[in-house]
Amino acid sequence: MKIYRANIIHTPTPGKFEIIPHGYIVVKSNGLIEGIYTELPENMDWRRQVMDFGDKILIPAFNDLHVHAPQYRNMGLALDLELLPWLNTYTFPEETKYADPEYARRMYRRFVHELWMQGTMRSAVFGTIHPESTRILADLFIQAGMGAMVGIVGMNRNSPETLQNTTAELIEGMRMLKAHLDEHGEGLVQPIITPRFVPSCSDKMLRALGEYAAETGMPVQSHLSENRSEISWVKELEPDTTCYGGAYDKYGLFGQTPTLMAHCCYTDGEELELMRKNSVYVVHCPMSNSNLSSGMAPIRKFLNAGINVALGTDVSAGHHMSMLRVMQYAIQVSKLNYAQTKGEMSFLSLSEVFYLATKGGGSFFGKVGSFEPSYEFDALLVDDRYLNYDNYTLEQRLERYIYLGDDRDIKRRFCRGVELTEPCL
Amino acid sequence: MKIYRANIIHTPTPGKFEIIPHGYIVVKSNGLIEGIYTELPENMDWRRQVMDFGDKILIPAFNDLHVHAPQYRNMGLALDLELLPWLNTYTFPEETKYADPEYARRMYRRFVHELWMQGTMRSAVFGTIHPESTRILADLFIQAGMGAMVGIVGMNRNSPETLQNTTAELIEGMRMLKAHLDEHGEGLVQPIITPRFVPSCSDKMLRALGEYAAETGMPVQSHLSENRSEISWVKELEPDTTCYGGAYDKYGLFGQTPTLMAHCCYTDGEELELMRKNSVYVVHCPMSNSNLSSGMAPIRKFLNAGINVALGTDVSAGHHMSMLRVMQYAIQVSKLNYAQTKGEMSFLSLSEVFYLATKGGGSFFGKVGSFEPSYEFDALLVDDRYLNYDNYTLEQRLERYIYLGDDRDIKRRFCRGVELTEPCL
Numbered sequence: 135m136k137i138y139r140a141n142i143i144h145t146p147t148p149g150k151f152e153i154i155p156h157g158y159i160v161v162k163s164n165g166l167i168e169g170i171y172t173e174l175p176e177n178m179d180w181r182r183q184v185m186d187f188g189d190k191i192l193i194p195a196f197n198d199l200h201v202h203a204p205q206y207r208n209m210g211l212a213l214d215l216e217l218l219p220w221l222n223t224y225t226f227p228e229e230t231k232y233a234d235p236e237y238a239r240r241m242y243r244r245f246v247h248e249l250w251m252q253g254t255m256r257s258a259v260f261g262t263i264h265p266e267s268t269r270i271l272a273d274l275f276i277q278a279g280m281g282a283m284v285g286i287v288g289m290n291r292n293s294p295e296t297l298q299n300t301t302a303e304l305i306e307g308m309r310m311l312k313a314h315l316d317e318h319g320e321g322l323v324q325p326i327i328t329p330r331f332v333p334s335c336s337d338k339m340l341r342a343l344g345e346y347a348a349e350t351g352m353p354v355q356s357h358l359s360e361n362r363s364e365i366s367w368v369k370e371l372e373p374d375t376t377c378y379g380g381a382y383d384k385y386g387l388f389g390q391t392p393t394l395m396a397h398c399c400y401t402d403g404e405e406l407e408l409m410r411k412n413s414v415y416v417v418h419c420p421m422s423n424s425n426l427s428s429g430m431a432p433i434r435k436f437l438n439a440g441i442n443v444a445l446g447t448d449v450s451a452g453h454h455m456s457m458l459r460v461m462q463y464a465i466q467v468s469k470l471n472y473a474q475t476k477g478e479m480s481f482l483s484l485s486e487v488f489y490l491a492t493k494g495g496g497s498f499f500g501k502v503g504s505f506e507p508s509y510e511f512d513a514l515l516v517d518d519r520y521l522n523y524d525n526y527t528l529e530q531r532l533e534r535y536i537y538l539g540d541d542r543d544i545k546r547r548f549c550r551g552v553e554l555t556e557p558c559l
Numbered sequence: 560m561k562i563y564r565a566n567i568i569h570t571p572t573p574g575k576f577e578i579i580p581h582g583y584i585v586v587k588s589n590g591l592i593e594g595i596y597t598e599l600p601e602n603m604d605w606r607r608q609v610m611d612f613g614d615k616i617l618i619p620a621f622n623d624l625h626v627h628a629p630q631y632r633n634m635g636l637a638l639d640l641e642l643l644p645w646l647n648t649y650t651f652p653e654e655t656k657y658a659d660p661e662y663a664r665r666m667y668r669r670f671v672h673e674l675w676m677q678g679t680m681r682s683a684v685f686g687t688i689h690p691e692s693t694r695i696l697a698d699l700f701i702q703a704g705m706g707a708m709v710g711i712v713g714m715n716r717n718s719p720e721t722l723q724n725t726t727a728e729l730i731e732g733m734r735m736l737k738a739h740l741d742e743h744g745e746g747l748v749q750p751i752i753t754p755r756f757v758p759s760c761s762d763k764m765l766r767a768l769g770e771y772a773a774e775t776g777m778p779v780q781s782h783l784s785e786n787r788s789e790i791s792w793v794k795e796l797e798p799d800t801t802c803y804g805g806a807y808d809k810y811g812l813f814g815q816t817p818t819l820m821a822h823c824c825y826t827d828g829e830e831l832e833l834m835r836k837n838s839v840y841v842v843h844c845p846m847s848n849s850n851l852s853s854g855m856a857p858i859r860k861f862l863n864a865g866i867n868v869a870l871g872t873d874v875s876a877g878h879h880m881s882m883l884r885v886m887q888y889a890i891q892v893s894k895l896n897y898a899q900t901k902g903e904m905s906f907l908s909l910s911e912v913f914y915l916a917t918k919g920g921g922s923f924f925g926k927v928g929s930f931e932p933s934y935e936f937d938a939l940l941v942d943d944r945y946l947n948y949d950n951y952t953l954e955q956r957l958e959r960y961i962y963l964g965d966d967r968d969i970k971r972r973f974c975r976g977v978e979l980t981e982p983c984l
Contacts, residue, residue: 473854533636
């Protein structure tokens with residue numbers, strides 16, 4: 135058992151921050167939270183074990199529910215095109231390099247290191263079509279002690295010849311990845327079914343992945359309704375479905391097992407209703423959507439409909455791995471939506487986006503992203519002393535950290551109860 | 560004379576970066592640039608003087624053409640309201656505290672330090688109504704060696720009683736500030752006429768400021784067409800002018816002397832034409848406009864019309880003092896404009912926003928913001944080694960610094976030829 139004392143802040147519900155000044159959080163040896171206390175019970179044994187973090191702030195760690203590991207090298211580059219030409223010009227050529235496991239190892243080490251640095255303890259990650267490189271990525275997460283869902287990407291049409299896999303290769307690769315992670319992943323690193331998006335996957339591939347999902351119960355991640363040209367293209371490719379999401383649904387890849395759909399900038403009507411009914415997650419990537427001129431996802435509408443929403447960096451269409459930045463963009467994009475709808479869609483509050491970045495996304499991994507009893511202890515210790523030079527309240531200190539802070543401010547990182555030291559670079 | 564060797568990048572024109580790998584820049588003892596050389600002339604005396612910065616990158620320093628020094632304490636806070644309620648709820652109460660020169664000194668030291676940290680060597684700054692506090696701010700710039708235009712803010716209506724000055728007090732304050740800076744500012748720190756915005760200033764005050772501008776030739780800064788409610792309000796307050804900008808123009812505050820107008824989210828038609836004709840600068844503050852749900856300024860339209868455009872953080876409506884962030888937002892907002900106009904307004908390129916952040920804004924201070932001959936040597940030395948782990952080109956290295964870098968990467972800062980050490984905090 136471990137006991138930490140700090141200014142504890144989390145969001146069990148989106149509507150407001152729960153703030154416990156100089157509170158105690160008790161973490162059991164299995165990494166689960168026993169509870170939060172304002173005073174410790176009269177128990178000498180407990181009192182001796184307290185690790186006191188002084189005036190620092192303890193928050194749930196961040197969860198990035200949509201990120202492309204093999205695009206890490208291109209982060210901050212090549213943001214001058216829209217989605218489809220961007221894929222062909224910059225992204226596919228880079229992903230092709232991951233046929234070389236040594237290149238993959240060199241870049242993925244940096245990628246995992248940066249997640250650690252930015253305080254992102256769980257992530258849902260696209261690899262490439264290459265099974266060995268993707269296993270290397272999964273192993274790097276295991277070594278770092280960080281949670282991740284990692285997928286070999288399925289793509290067998292409308293892609294460069296050098297970046298396609300067959301349905302058989304993909305399923306075989308996923309079976310091997312699953313066997314490997316069942317043995318070594320400790321439930322913290324898991325495989326996830328990852329069709330790139332409808333335009334990249336033949337009907338046969340989507341059907342096989344849907345069957346594989348049904349067989350294994352494995353979760354699914356993909357892209358949905360990111361950009362207008364993409365949506366028109368899907369309409370041409372799948373003329374018998376009435377919405378883009380319907381194309382995944384037809385094959386059992388839309389909530390039949392837990393499912394993440396990134397973007398949803400233009401999701402509405404039938405597609406929105408299908409997501410709600412099937413409990414499909416929207417992964418909102420506002421930084422990426424701005425960078426690729428994709429659009430402004432109507433997150434307030436999704437929340438009102440009771441749809442699960444998480445946040446993603448979508449590196450490298452997102453240009454930064456900091457979830458703080460994603461939170462800022464999520465609020466700002468919601469404000470532009472607010473201005474454009476003349477106030478009809480109210481914008482997101484700070485506690486709402488904090489919830490999305492912690493418990494909203496964390497819920498995809500189980501009881502993750504909050505400090506409630508029986509939740510896994512994923513946490514960041516934040517030292518904001520250089521920002522805290524006037525009489526700021528604790529909530530204001532958190533707000534300033536979200537808007538002004540960066541990786542320097544994170545002093546300790548915990549995942550499932552274990553403090554994680556810096557992964558080798 | 561000083562000679563620096565580095566990878567030199569600047570934008571004499573917006574359309575592209577001029578890149579001189581391992582070039583030499585020769586700076587005369589008066590702080591002006593003699594020239595850039597790919598090889599030094601056969602002159603032993605020159606060769607001995609070279610300070611070699613290795614593989615680092617030397618760029619023009621940044622210029623922030625719209626920032627509110629007395630809102631520094633609120634940076635990263637209180638972004639849950641639109642402009643007018645935001646002013647009344649958060650901003651005016653904070654500015655009222657600057658009646659106390661000791662409070663002003665404590666906060667302004669931090670403010671000037673942060674500008675230095677972020678590599679912003681020139682800025683156009685709003686103070687408060689308080690002459691003494693504003694003089695303290697100006698003196699801190701002089702001590703730091705950084706360029707600034709600093710204004711006592713005029714406001715005598717629609718503001719808290721504790722935050723109003725009379726026209727006489729304002730003009731008297733400006734005269735004293737001018738006398739002080741004529742003596743001590745060395746042309747680097749100068750006064751600027753600063754009516755807050757039309758709703759805060761009576762006709763009498765605006766008229767007196769216009770006359771003072773005509774008398775002294777002093778430049779002017781204010782706000783324009785930031786938000787829909789504000790524009791309607793100005794229409795009510797100034798029924799005989801046909802556009803918001805016309806209200807400044809009527810009093811000689813709209814290009815009669817060099818003029819900065821922040822925001823211009825809704826500037827079009829007559830107002831746009833008046834700005835063009837009078838060479839009024841648009842100061843684009845995209846971070847602020849997103850934070851306050853103001854709107855998305857049509858910068859492409861301004862550039863096409865040949866209007867001068869600069870960038871501003873607009874702290875604390877902007878939440879960060881980094882001009883890198885402002886450049887990112889400028890591109891992103893232009894992309895959202897692009898998406899919304901279905902491609903009609905092309906978005907801003909990286910070299911264009913870099914130009915705006917350096918030479919575009921710098922031109923308001925004279926020959927500033929470029930490394931052309933006879934320009935003042937304002938520069939930043941950037942060490943991007945942690946970002947440069949693969950075979951990136953120099954242009955890509957700069958791009959990654961703009962998207963991923965922060966204050967840590969700036970190793971040296973120069974203003975008008977002088978290397979500036981860290982100001983006391």
